[in-house]
Amino acid sequence: MSAHSTTPLASTPLTGFLRGSGPALLLAHGASSDIADSFGPLVDHLADTNTVIAPDYPGSGATPADLEPLTLDSLADRLVHTAVMSGSDQVAILGFSTGSAVAVRAATRHPERVSALILSAGLARPNPRLHLIVDTWRRLARADDQHTLAAYLLLIGWKAAWLDALSASELTALAGRIPPHLPPGADAQLDLLARVDIRADLTEITVPVLLVAGAHDQVISATLTEQLAAGIPGAGLVVLDSGHALAAEQPAEWAGAIVEFLSTVRDHHRTNR
Template structure:
C-alpha cells in the first residue's frame, strides 16, 4: 500500500490517510474540510471549479454554497490561512479555488509482488521520492525515482499522475513490475498530473525537451528507454536525436504516426475526423458515456465498473481543455521520417487485437527502425492489466531484452 505526503511550510498532509500535522503534531480537522483540503492540494496545478468541490464533498449530491463556504473557512484555519489572507487557498473569480502554496511530495510504498523470472526476490522498490525540474522553456516537470539498480526511463504518456499511480489499479502493477532490480525513472507529461497544467507549447520538440530535462536532473548518462502508447513516438524521436544517451529502446502499444496523419483513404480520413469530433464533444462536456467509451479503448477486457474508475481517474490527471489538446496533438504526431535514425537495439511489443492502436502500427515501427524485433501478444488491451495473461509475458520479454 502507498501513501502520498504533501509538505508545505510546517504542515504535512497525508492525503491517503486523511491526516494533517503541524510540526509533527496532528491537527484536528472536520473530515469534510480535510477532504476539501486534500482535493485542492492534489489538484494544485489548476483552478478547481466551485461546482466540482460541491459535487466532490456531496458524494453524489451537491452541497450548498453556504456549506462549501463554511468548509473552506475551516480548511483555511487548519493550515493558518483565512478568507482575507488567502496565502495558501486563493479564490479565483468567477467561481473557483486554487491551492497556491509551494508543496513537495513524497510517497513510500511497500510491494509484495512476486519477483519476475530471473530477478532476485526482494529486489523490488520500497521507496519513492517525487521531485521537480524545469524543461527548456521553463515548464515545471514532476518526476519520480523508484527502486534501486540500473535505470529504466519510462517516457511520459497521458494519462498519468505520479502521486496517484502507485495505488491506481490501472498502473500499480506496472511500477511493481518495472522496478525489479532496476530504478524506474518516470515523469508526468506537461499539462498533466503534477507537472504544470499551464502549457505555452505542446509540440514534439517540447516533449523531447521535457524528457531531456528529466534525464539530466536524474544525472543519467546512458539508459534504456520505454515508450508506452503515445509516449512511444516521443521515445523514438528522442532515441533518434540522442543516440549517445539511449542504450535500448522498448516500445509497447506505440505508433509512429497519429490517426489523422496515417489515414490513407477518404474513408480513413472521415473516420479519423469523426473520432476526433467525438473526443472534442466528450472532453468539453465531460459526459460519462464518452469517458467510458474512451476507457474501453484502453482496457478492452475490463468491466463497466473498471471503465468508470478509469473515467474518474481521467478527471484527476488533467483538465478537460488539456485532455482535448492531448488528443488533437497526438492525432497529428509523426516520427516516421526520423525512425530510421534510431541506432540502438529496439524491442516492439504490441497486442494483436489492440482496440486503441491497430497492430499495423507496430508493423510499421518494426519496418522503419533498423535494429528492431517485433513480438505480438495475445491480448485486446491497449494497456496490459494486472490479470491479463499477456502481462507476465511482456515482463519476461522486457527483462530478457535488457539483459543483452
Template sequence: MNELNFATIGDGTRIAYRFDGDAGKPVLVLSNSIATTLHMWDGQVGELSKHFRVLRYDFRGHGGSSTPVGAYSLDRLGRDVLELLDALGLERVHFLGLSLGGFVGQWLAIHAPERIDRLILSNTSSHLAPASYFDERIAAVLQADDMSETAEVFLGNWFPARMVAANEPIIEEFRTMLLTINRQGLAGLFAAVRDADLRRTIALISRPTLVIAGRHDTVTALSHSELIAEAVPGAKLVVLPAVHLSNVEYPAEFTQAVLKFLR
C-alpha cells in the same frame, strides 16, 4: 525515494516524477499512455525495480504535473523528458514508452540517441490519422462537463469488451484514474498526437529497439507496430494477444518480454 517529486523545466512547467528501486541500478524510464498517470505502471514496478532504478513521470497536463494552456507538441514532450533527465543528472537511460509514451520514445531515439541505451516501444505508432478525428475529440473534451463520457470511450478502446462488461477491478481502477485527468491537459496531448508524424525519420533510430504489439489493438493497430519494426534497423517485434494496454492485460508476459530484452 518513492514519494512524488517535482522538477521545473525551462518553460516553467512542473513535471511530477518518482523513483522506485536502488539508486545503484541502471535507470529505466517508463512513459505512459495518454489519459493515464504514472500509476499506469503500478503492476510492473515491483518486478522491474528488482533489476532497475525505475523512473516514472506524468506528462504535462496529467497527474501531478502542471497544465499549461494550449496545444502541446511531440517536440515539447520529448524535451520535457530531456530536461527532466538533466535535472536529475541522468546521462543515459533505458526507455519504455506505451502508446503516447512510445511516440516520445521514438522522438528521443531520433533526436537525442546519446541519451538512450535500449528502447522499448509498446502499443504505439509513428503516425495516427485523420487529424479531423483528434480535432473532434479535442472539441468534445473541452465542451464536456466532465470526463465521464470520455472515460468510457477510453476504457472501450483499451480493454477487451468482456473485461469492461464485467467491470473487473482493474477497469474500475482505470476509470477512477481517467476521471481525474485534466480536460485541458488531455486536449493538449491530443494535439501532440494529431500533429506527430515520425514515419520517415524512425529509420534513423540506431538504438537497440524492441516493439511490443497487441494483436487486437484497435488504437495503434498491429500493422503500425509491424511498420515500426520493419523501419527501425535491427528492431525485434513481440506480439501479445492484447488490446491496447498490454502491460495491464498481460502483465506477466509483458514484463518477461521487457526483462529479456533489457537484460
C-alpha cells in the same frame, strides 16, 4: 538532424518519481494519461531490476500544464533533462502509445543519452481511423459526459474477450475506476497524438529497439504497428494477448518482455567492450 549531434537540454524538468535500483529506465506515458494510468503495476515489476524514472507530462500528475501547444521536440527534451537531473546520464526509454513517439524523438535528439528503446503500442503516424478515435475522445471530454467517456475508453481500451468475461457489476466497477475527469493537460496531449509523425526519425535510430503490441489493440491497430516495425529494420517484436490497456491486462507479461530485452542488450554491451 544527425544521429550523432547533441541537442541542448530543456531548462525545466518534469515532475515525477524514482523507484528501484539498477540501470536507469525512463518512462514516457500515453496521451490523456499519466504514469500511474499508463503503466500501473508495471512500475513495481520493473523497479526490481532498474532505477525507474517516472515523470508526468505537462498537465498530468504534479507537472503544471504548458500554455503553449505541446511538441515532440520540447517533450522529448524535457523527458531526457528530467533523467539527467535525476542523476542518469544515459537511459533506456520505455514509451507507451504516444510515449513511444516521444521516446523515438528523444533518441534522435539526444543519441548520446539513450541506450535502448522499448516502444509499446506505438505508432509512426496516425491514420484516419486513429484521428477519428482521438477526435471522438476529445469531443466527449469537452462535453463533460463522464459516464459516456468512461464507457468509450473501456470499449476502445480493453480487448472484447476481457470485457465479455465480466459481469454487469464488474463492468460497472471497472468503468468507475476510470478517473471522473481527465488530466488538465489531456486535450493538449491528444492534440499532440493527432500531430505525431516520426517517420523520418526512424531511419536515425542506432540503438536496440523492442516493439510491444497488443494483439487486440483497437487504438493502435496492427496496421500502425506494422508501419512502425517497417521503419525500424532489426527491431524485435512481442505481441501480447491484450487490448490497448497493456498494464491492466498483461502487466507481468509486458514487464517480462522488457526485462528480458534489456538483459540481452546489457549482455551484448558487456561482451563487445
